[in-house]
Structure formats: C-alpha cells, structure tokens
Amino acid sequence: MDQELLDICQQIFKNIISQLTLHLRFMDLALDQFTLVPQQKSIEISCDGTYLYYHPLFVIKTYQHRPDGLTRGYLHIVLHAVFRHPFLSVHMQASLWDLACDIAVENMISELKLAFLEKDENQEKQRELAAMKEKVDLLSAQKIYAYLRDQVDPDKVKWLKTLFYFDDHACWYDFNQTVNRKSKLYGEESKDDPGSSSDNEFENASHDNPHDSPNKEKSKRQLTASELQQLKNSQEKWRRIQERIKTDLETFSRDDQPAASQLIQALKPLKREKYDYATFLRKFMVQGEKVKLNDNDFDYIFYTYGLKLYHNMPLIEALEQSELANLRDFVIAIDTSGSVSGPIVQSFLEKTYNIFKQRDHFFERFNVHIIQCDAKIQEDMKITTFDQFDKYIQQMEIKGLGGTDFRPVFSHVDELLEKKELTRLQGLIYFTDGDGIYPQYQPRYRTAFVFIDSKAYDQAKVPAWAIKYLIEDDEMEDFNA
Template structure:
C-alpha cells in the first residue's frame, strides 16, 4: 500500500514538473533536479532530495492541484536562490520568512493564471510595503526590512507565505560549516581584481575536508552537499543567461527573477582584499621563510646542536599599509554609528601584523563642505583611541574637493613619501573634483547607495550592511 501511494505521488510530481516546464522552459533543469522521498510528514528539501508525505500529496492534489504546483515551484526557487546553502548569523524565523517572501514575489511576478490564489492580493500588499524599504527583493534585503516590523506583522506574514519546512537547510549548513561569506563579503566594481567567491572553490573541489565542516558527517555526505551547491550554482547561472538571451520572449514576466538572480550572482569579495590595492611594497624586519634553505639550517643544528649553517634572512619584501588617507563625509546624511563601524572594520584589518609596517602614516579627515577635523595616526593604539572617542564634526553639505586639495598640499610639502591612496566614506551626494588625482581613489558607499555615479578615474565600492556590522557581531559572540 505504501509503495502504491509513493508511486502515485511521484506520478503527480512528474505531471507538475511537465506543466511548469511547459510554461517556464528556462527552468527545465531546475524543475527536474530533485530526487523524491515519501518519508516526511511535511514538505522539506535540502537541495537534493524532496521529502514529502504521500497521503498529503494525494489529498492536496485532489482538492487543489494548482496549490501543489505552486508549492513545488516555491521549493525549487529556494534552491535556485541557494537558500539551503546560506548560513546566516540571524534569527531563524525572520530568515525563513524572508526566503519565503523572496520566492513568492517571483511566483507572483510570473503572472501564470493557474498559479494565482485568492490570498495573492494580501501577499501583494505586504510585498509592496517591503518594496518601499528595499528595491531588490532578495532574501538578504527582505530580512533587514523585516527587522523593523512588529512581531504581530511577522506572525501574519509567516502564515501567508509559508509552504515548506526549512529544517533541512540547517542540516546542510551544519554539514559544510557554512557561514556568512558564501559569496565573500562585499561588492566590487573593479572587474580587474580577483574575487573571493566560494562558488569558484566549489567548482574546483579537491575532496579534502575544509575547516568548519561537521566532524560527525561522513565524507560522502559532505561531498553530496558540496556537489549540490555546485550544481545549483550552475543551474541558477544558466537560468539567468537564458532569460537574458531570450528577454524579448519572456518580457516583464520574469523581471523579478532576473533581478534576484543578478543580485545573487553579483561578484563579491572581501574588504581585506580590497584594501590590498592601497598597500605599499617595502621591507619589514621578520623571518623570511621563503628565501633560505631549511635543509642546511636544520643540518647545522643537528650536527653542531646550536649552530645553524645558514641564518634565515631577517627582511621580507611584502605589501603593507604605510601611508593612507581616510576621509569621512560628515554631512547630515551620514550617521555617526555607520562611520564608527566603517572605521572599526578598517582598523580590524589594519591591526593584523602582516598589514602594518612598524611605522605608518594615516590621515583621517572629517569633511562636509570643508575639512572639519584632521587626525594623524602612527600607531594601532592611536587608531583605537580615535575610534573610541570619535566625535562627528560638520553635518553640513558635501563637497569632496577640500580633501583632494589637502592631500595635494601634503604631497607638495613631502609629508607623504609613498601614499597608498584615498578611501572616501560617503553617501555619494556631493561635488566631485573634475581632474584625476595622482593617487588611487575609492569612494566607499554604505549599503543601499548603489545608483551613485562616480568619476571614471575613481573606484566605486559598496560596503554591504552585513560587513559593516560584522565586528559588532563578533564581539558579542566572544
């Protein structure tokens, strides 16, 4: 009897897949990706196996086949957006809801009549409200919008957008030791630099265990999760490519899906890697392990006990922070806590031993329409003291030119010998210089300032909200 129910259920799923494929040809591979297991009391999926209750499937299909069809598409879209593989340091209930809203928004935008339900109007009202807070309806962006909403509102939405149980997602995360940097940490606009995308690593998997993976999980289980991530990454990229190639055919039907996929695949990499652009090359007093032969060294110790035959070189030529200007836009549109978190994140990277010369020269400027404060930092202790006692000065309009004039004067006076460049933290709304400076310049924008255009000679860099507050989260978990 159980085998018969399972066979009927799988036939139902095949009918659902055929129907959806007929209308959504660009999702054919995604719709056919799962294996099925009739071993669950609810619908749940880990990206590889779709778990279900045969009795529930048959009853639901008999009463409302379109509801089951929509639900299956709901689950598939979770996998397309890799929701199973994102390990967010967040409140699980909010994250689950954010993922459900993200996929339901896409389903609604497809405008397929047989998927429309009476509760769609209520869903649309909530979606429109969220769209007032975030332009991109990705799960990550929706999550932050939900944080500002009342608990009663969250409860109402949870019931409205729910279809499947997400508990298998957290098993996937525990197996692989996933964390917030699945894609890296931040957005780059400079296409010439290398990214730190874990998808790339998944595509060239060596099969070796990685740090953070569950020690109790079998090698087979870990490899299955890795393969699932790699497969779904390729599937989601193919869907985006197909939609862009045949955009005229699909028109506005898949606009929300394309937008979400672009956000998903947007290359990101770490702020640490970004700051390497501003490092200067020079010698540092430390053991240089790469330029001496350890064989003769250890042979001398063995033969003469305390007399190595070759001493290691004590100087290494490395890239470090030597000279840098950090400018802070202190106009009324940039909040003090955001500035402080940016400085703290930057300092956390600088304080690593390999990123500092023994003596450095960092100028921190506060500027709105004119320079309001100047601090010259030479030691980590001075940097820490500056952050802890930060007082924002200004809160007027924004003119970037005084900072460039200041740097030009410092260069003229030879106060900088090897300037790494300028990091200008701002909301982007101000007067830019017309002439390209003689040093590397980057304008760093808080999360959400993605439509700002900078001069062609400058780097535009988006600091994602998760990255700016990472140091606060790490301190709270110690």
C-alpha cells in the first residue's frame, strides 16, 4: 500500500478531528478514540468502536470533492459509538437496525446545527426526518427501529437506506454473533433455548451496504477470545465516554451548545443498566436444595477409578443434591386496563414461562398466582404445574379493560398470606403501562413494576420501595420471535 497515500489520509483525519473538536468541545475525548486501519477491501469505511477501517482512495476522493461530507461522515461514525449502536443489536433485525442507527445519528448531526456542515445537508433527508418526528416522539435508534418495523413498507426502507447511508456496519455483527453464541453479554438467555447455538437473530437477516452488489455475502466471522475481550473493553470505554459527555453537557457546556438538550435527551435512555428479562427474574430467587445430579461437588477420580478397577462398580455414587436459586411461591399480576393489549400480555407470560422451564427455576412443588386486575380483581388463577401454566397461556382471556388501580392486587395478596395460601412468597411482578393508583404502604414482599413503553416508564411515579423494569424494544422483538 502506497505510504504517501496513507500519510495523506492520516492528515485528512487529523484535520477532521481538529475541526470537529473546535466546535464540539464536549466531544473532544470521543472524537479521537479510533485506531485508523487502512485496507483495500470492497468496504469503503467501517468502524467497530475500536478500529476505523477505511479505503485510502475513498477517503482521499471524498475529501477532494466533498470535504464537509467526509467530516460529517466521521461525526456520523463517532455518534454511532457514543450511542453504543454497535453493541446494542443482539436481538435486532440487522437491516432495520442499521437504518435506524443511521437515521438517529444523522438527525443528531442536524440538531447540532454546525454551520460548516449545513451546506452539506440533503434536503430530501431533512424532509424525511421532519416527517418522522411527527410520528416518533424521540428519534432514538430503538424507537426508529420499532417505527420502521411496524409502519414502513420494504420499498421505502430500501430507499431510506440509500439516503442515510455512510458507513458499513458488518463488523458490528461479528461481535454480536460471537457474543450470542459464547458469552451472552446481556444475560444467559437470548432465546427461549439458551443452549442452542443455531438460534441466531442474524442468520436470515441482511445488513448489506446499499451501494454494494446484491450478491455481496454478509460477514459471519467468529471473533477470537482476545478480539472479543477487546471489543467488550471498547463497549465499556464508550459507556464511560457517553457518561462524560452527558455530565459535561449538563454542567459546563449547556449554554455553549444550542442542541445540548436534544443530545442529553438522546443519551438518557442509554444510562439504564442493560440486562435481559431472565437476569431480572433472578432477583426474586432464593437458595434451596433440589434433588438432581450435582456435577460441581462430584469426585470423578474415585468414580472412574472404581469403574476401571472393579468393572462397572464405582467407589462413590454421584451426589444428588444441589444448591440452586429457585422460586417456590410467586405472584404475576397483569394490568388488564384498556391500554394493555392481549397479545403483548400473552407474549410476556410465554417468555416468563419459558425462562422458568428452561433453567429449572422452580422447585418441584411451586405455587404461582396469575392475577388479572384493572380497577378490581378480575381473576386469580393458581398454577402448580408447568402443564397448567402452559394451558393457561394458550387459553387465557383478558378480563377487565376498565381503569387501573394497583391497590386491590396488594390487598388480595395480603389476604392470601394471612390465609397461608402463600407461605414462602418470593415476590410480585406487576405487568403494566404504569398509569394507575399505587399503594402507599410497602408490602412484606419484593415488588417490581414491569413496563413495555419507555415514555410510561419515565413518567410512572412508582414508589421508592418497588423495582422498575423496562422491557426494551429489542426484548419485545425477542418475546415475539
């Protein structure tokens, strides 16, 4: 590779970083994080959060003809990393997630109102952003993804890809495919069968560069252990950078940056700890003995020695008790007011059922009460076996559809405790949109309110003694997969 070309590219990127830092002081750390890697592959430019891969001729030609376009493109890539887009795509349909991320960062660049970039604004792009803002309350990648998935036809999606495209995202999926199969970065279950390596969300998805040929084959490379660790470190690094940017905007730079409030709002959802629903459920589990083969405490040396010496006569039997985190008594309350739909409730219960069943999360004898309630108790179904649980999900009918009052459920559960119907209650999960009357007192058991809408989650006045959990858009996609 021609060293003179590489030197020119290095100088171009240096100039871009200097120019952006001058106008975006709160992003100084973020703008100079990438290790530049020249390559001569068909991909013009891409970034995994650590390395920025570029074709030298693409960089030089673009800078010659549209210097502000390349500067905008570099900021586009940096904002992907700031919003941690490469690391949040585990349960997404790749082609839609790519487009949603591109739209989100292009909107933010427009909101920053940098005068030297405004002459590179595409009017068609601005019209599409304006139209989208009328339908999506906050143009975050997650909300745009849901909008594209539910309301935009495939032909329009294809056109939008070309309009908002700058960088190739294939390397994002090297990371997430490896994580999905090996380390389960956001928890142990990414699908209902957590042990399966074939249930990869991206097996049939496309994240092709819209400027490439239709026959381009997407990346399926598995990362090595060192590469995976490096990218995990990169994810943590960008989380810290994002926190620093947010703090800087909230304190020192708000008056200097007209778009500070928009960027703060865009960063706000990212502050939440990201872990999956299965991990959340483990908060309610307790230690208990369960009769099953205990591999951890079993001495294979004496066992195999006995088989060898005495022919099929082990010197020691396998231990059959194991300490496991399990549930015995549990309450699932369902808000059946008019604002919560039946299919979503059913999907929620199915996912809960699958997590419990896959991981032996229940003792042999358990006692689950599924309570439907709007402004009053509509139904209390007692479940003691997995067959009953499965049958209930398949045949359930939503009852109520009135207003929302959470208090009757807590009064009812208190009565069950007094009657000894629930003797070892681990907790109560209330699936709701959050718009209702909360009890004033703290119950004797752990309580969580589970939300499906981020706006309702942010606005809900959940008591301090309760846990709040938001099922993100990507998790809802996984529920319905």
